[in-house]
Amino acid sequence: MENVMESPPIRFSSCRGISFEIKPHGDPFAIPKSAKEDEPNFRPLSISYWNMLQRSFSKASSSSHFCDLDLDIHDPSYYVVDEELVDVVVTDRKLPRKSKKPSRLSVILLDQGLFTVYKMLFMFCFALNVVGLVLAATGHFPCARNRAALFSIANIFFLTLCRSEALLRAVFWAAVKILGRSWVPIRIKTAATSLLQSLGGIHSGCGVSSVAWLIYSLVLTLNDWPHTSFEIVAVASAILSFISFSCLAAFPVLRHLYHNVFERIHRFAGWAALGLLWAFVILTTSHDSKTASYNFQDGIALKLVKSQEFWFTVAITVLIILPWLTVRKVAVNLSSPSDHASIVRFAGGVKPGILGRISPSPLSEWHAFGIISDGKTEHMMLCGAVGDFTKSLVSKPPSHLWVRGVHFAGLPYLVNMYDRVLLVATGSGICVFLSFLLQPCRADVRVLWVAKGIEHNFGQEIKDMATRYPKEKMIIHDTASMGRPNVSKMSVEAAKKWGVEVVIVTSNPEGSRDVVNACKGVGIPAFGPVWDS
Template identity: 30%
Template sequence: MESAVQRDWTLRPQKSNKQEAARTCISDRSSRDYVGGFERPRPAHLSRQHVEFLPRRPRQVPPLVTVSVRSSSPYAESNFSSISVDEVKTPSRIFHKAQYEQAGTYASCVELDDLESGSLSSNNDEKGSYCEQPEARRSLVPTEIYAEKIATKEELQALQNLFPLPPVRGSPSRNRFRYKYLSCYRELMVLVFAINIAAIIPMIICLRQNDRSFTYENAATATGANLLAAVMMRQEHVINTLFHLVCALPNGTPLWIRRQAAKAAYSQGGIHSAAGLSAMVWYILYIALLVRDFTGTHGEQTAIWILTSFTMFLFTILTAMANPPFRRTFHNVWELSHRFSGWTAIALIWAQLLLTTTSTAHQNDQPIMIILLLTPTFWLQTLTTILLLYPWIRLRRLPITAHNLSSHATELRFPNRKLKPCAGITLSHNPLLENHKFATIARPTPTGPQNRGFSVLVSNAGDWTQRLIASPPTHIWVRGGPITGMLRIASLFIPLVLVATGSGIGPCLSFLNTRRKRHSPCRIIWSARSPEETYGRGILEDVLRADRDAVIVDTRRSGHPDLVGLAFASVRSMRAEAVVVVSNPRVTKEVVFQLEVRGVPAFGAIFDS
C-alpha cells in the first residue's frame, strides 16, 4: 500500500551558543536528523494515501535557522498505517522543497516501491534529490493556479515607473552608425579586409610595373588561405574554443574588456563573411595572373579556362545569395546554394591545382607529387576539405521522445546523451537538403545513466517546425557536434538580466539550470503568449525555480510589453552588469540597440546563418 507523511514546519530562534543549542535540540535523537543546522521533522501522521502534502514558508519569512516539529503524534495514535516510524525518514528533496520553494501547498507523488524499499530515506538522497533530479522536479505538481505569477499591466508599469527609461544620448545618426553599422561583426570584417588589402596593394603595383615577382601560385595561396579562414569560422571545435577562451576571463576583469571579448566570441561570422569576399577578390587576381603566366598545352589551357570560368560563376552566386535581405527572404534557397555551390567550387579548385601542378611538372621534368607537396595551396585545400567533411562524418540518426506542450510548441527529448549547457545542435529530416539549428536544454548534474540527456524546445516558426509539431518523428538526424551558443557569454556578467520571448526561454533554461544561484544572481524577463498553456507547467516551474521574482508576461492578457523599459528597470534595480536578449531578429536588434545607446551593455544573436 502507498503511504504518505504530513509534516509541519515552524521557526525557532537561533541560540548564541551553537554547541549548547545542538545538545538541547538533539537530546536523544541521532545526529543524522540534522543537516546544516536544520532539524528534520518527525512524522506527524501516517495514512494510506498516495499523495504527500507539503506546507512551505512564504517568501517573506526570514532565512530558516532552526526547524522543529510543532506537533509530533506518536505512532501508536495512527490507526491507518502498517509501517513503523523508523522506516519512514525525511529525504533531502523534502528538505530542499521546504527551504527553497515558493509559498503554497504542493502535491508530490510517492511511489509504493520507493516506500517499501526505503529509497526515500535520508541515506539515499541521490534518488530523491530535488536540486539534482529533473524528473523529481517535473513530478512537482502545484495544486494552485499560476495566474498570480503572471505580471499584470499595472505591475509592469509600476516597475518601469521606479526606473524610468532615460532619453537617448547623442544624435540619432551617430547612434545608428556607432551601434548598428559599426558593430563588432563589421569591425571584424573591416579587420580582415584591411589585412587582405595590405597584401593586395603591393601585388597590383607589381602588375602595373610588369614585375613578375608575383605569380598565380601566390594568388592561389592567398585564395586558399581566405577559404580556410572562412570555413574555420563555421567549424564547431573552433567556435567552442573561442567561447572557452573568452569565458575563461575572471569576473574581476574590467567590464569593457569582458564586453568586447563577449561580442567578439559570437561575432566570428564577420571573419567568415570577409574572408569569403576576400577569397573572391584574390581569385580574380589569380585568373589575371594565370592568363599572363600559364603556358600549358592547348588542351590544358582550354581545360583551365573552363574550370576558372565555372568557379568564378559559383563565387558570384555564393556572394550574391549571401546578401542579408536575400538570405532572410529565401533562406532555403540560400542554404542549398551555399552548400552545393561551395562544395563544387572547392572541387573545381582541386581540379585546377592538379592541372597546373601536372603542367609545371612536365615542363620542369619533376615528379608531380614532389611539386604538389611543396605547394602551399595543396595543404590549405587539404585542411579546408577535412573541415568540410568532418560534420558529415559525425552525421547520426538519434532516437527522440516528443512531448507536445501545445499546438504551438513541443519538446524533443534526447535520452542518455550528456551535453554541456548553452550548446546548440543541427537537426534535420533530410540532411542534404534542409538543416535547422536549435538550442538545447541540458539536464543539471545527472546522477545516473537513466537521468542523462537533453531536450530541445521547438515552437511554430515556419513550415518545418509546424510539421514537426503536428507529426513528431521517433528519430531525427543530427549533423556534426554541439556548438556553443551566444548565451554562453552570460556567465561573464554578474548580476545579469535575461530577456526572452516565446521559445527563446529554452536556451535561457540551459544556462539557468547549471548556474550557481548564490554566486550569479539573475533576473528573467519572459514574454510569451499564454506561457503556461503553450509551453506547459514544467517550463513555467523551471523559470520560477531559477528566479522566483521572474517577470513573466502573458501577451494575450497584457499585450506586447515594453521590453526595453522592463530590461532597463531590472538593470537599475539589481545593478546588473549586462542584458542578454534571446528573441527573434527584429526584437533582438531593437532591444540591444535601445539599451546600448543608453549605456547598458547588451548582447543578442547575430542571425547571420
C-alpha cells in the same frame, strides 16, 4: 479574392510569426499610396506582388534567435495573411502615418547601424586583401603577384575556419576560462563578446576577397596564355563561378527571403568548388610551363607535399568533412504541449548556453535550437511552430531526426564569462536560457521572460522549469493576462534593480534591437543576436 481593409492599423503576419506592416512612407518594402485613390471610381488594386514577397518571407528559415511575442489575431486591428491566399487587396487610404513599424527584413538589414562589429570585421578583412591586391598589381608585392591563387585559397581556408563549429566551441570555451574571472575588466569581456558573436564578418569578408584574388590570378594567367594550360584556366574559372554564386546567394536580402535556397546553394556549390580545388592544385603542381605539359608521375607526390596550396586544401577539406562525420539519425521522444510548440527530447545531458541542429533531411536543411538540460541524463529542444518544419513536428511528429553530434556555442554560452547577467527572452526564446536555471553556472543569472499564454502554449513542464527558479531572480510576464508591456523599459528597470554587468536578449530582430539600444542608452552593456551571427 478582394478584401477591403478597415481603418485601424493593418499588420501583416507571415507564417513564421513575424509581423510586417504596410507603411505609407519611403520604406523600400512599403506599398506606395496611389494618386488616383481619391477618384470616384477608384478601386483597391489586387496586389499579387505582395503575396509573392509574403511567400518569400515564409520560406525563410526559422531561427532560435527570432522569437516573437504572439499576435492576437482576434483583434480586428490585425489582419493575418495566410500563405495559401492567392491575392490580397489593400488600401492604405486611412492608415495612420504615426504607425511606422518596420518589417523584420528592414530591421535586420537597414537598422543595425553603420559601424557594427560585424561590418568592421568585414571591411578590415576586405581592405587588407585590397591593399595586398594593389601592391601585387603595382609590382610591390611580388610574392602575391606570383602566387595569387595561393592567396585566394588562404582566404577560403580562413572563411571555413570561422564557420567550424568544433573549433568555435573550443574558442568560446577558452574565452570563458580565460576571461570569466571577476578581476577581468568588464570592457575586455564585452569587447570579446562583440568579437566572438560577429565572426561572420570575417567569414563574409574572406569570401569576397577570395573571389577578388581568383579573378586577379585568372587575369595574370590569361596574359601569359602561351605558357599556361587550358585545363587550369577552365578549372579555375569553374571554381570562380561556384564561389561567386555562393557569395551572391549569401547577399543579405536574398539570403533572408530565400534562406533554404541559400543554404543548399552554399552547401552544394561549396562542395563542388572544393572538388575542383583539388583538381586545380594537382594540375598546377604537375604542370610544366616551359614545355606546356603535365607530369603526373615523376616526383608529383613530393611536389604536392612541398606545396602550400596543397596543405591549405587539406585543412579546408578536414574542416568541411569534420561536422559531417558526427551526423547521425537518432530516435527522439516528441511531445506537443499545444498547437504552437513541440518539445523534442534526446538522451544525454548538455551544459548551459549550448545550441544544437536537427534536420529531417541532412543534405537539404538544418535548423538550430537552444538546448534545455539539467546536465544529467537528457536534453531537449523547445520548437515554436512557426515554420514548415516546426509545424510538421506538431502535426506529424517523427520518430527519428538527424542530429550533429557536436553541439555549438553561441552568444548564450558567454553568460558564463560574467558575474551577474540579466537574460531577457520573449516567446520560445526562453529555451536557450532555461539550462541556466536548471543547473549551476558561474554567473548569477536573473531572468525576464515575456510571452503569451505560457502554460497553454508551452506546457506545464516549461512553466514549472521557470517558476521553480527563485522568485527574487525571475520576472515572468504573461501577455495573455497582464497585457503587452514595454519590454525595453522593463529590461532597463530590471537591470538597474539587480545591478547586472550585462544584458543578453533573445527576441525577434526588432525586439532585440530595442532592448539592446535602451540598455546601452543608460550605460548598460547589452547584446542580442546579430545578422549572420
